[in-house]
Amino acid sequence: MESRQDLLMDRRNKPVLIPGDAANSLLVRLIRHEGPSNDPMPMPSKRERLSDADIAIVERWVRSGAVMPPTLLGSKR
Numbered sequence: 001m002e003s004r005q006d007l008l009m010d011r012r013n014k015p016v017l018i019p020g021d022a023a024n025s026l027l028v029r030l031i032r033h034e035g036p037s038n039d040p041m042p043m044p045s046k047r048e049r050l051s052d053a054d055i056a057i058v059e060r061w062v063r064s065g066a067v068m069p070p071t072l073l074g075s076k077r
Helices: 004-008 026-031 052-063
Strands: none
Touching: 026 052
């Protein structure tokens, strides 16, 4: 993920993050381990699960509109 667009849509052009809607954002479902049951590579792994407090921070950020710069990590994209 190097840009806001990378977080908004995946390679299949499906939404990963829906600003303002944490409940329907794939990103939030994945970090809560509520992703698709047939996912061959669930993310993150069970041993790397985020704390409930960290998950709540991400959920608040998404609900507040997922504000971020257009590029991340110094990318020129």
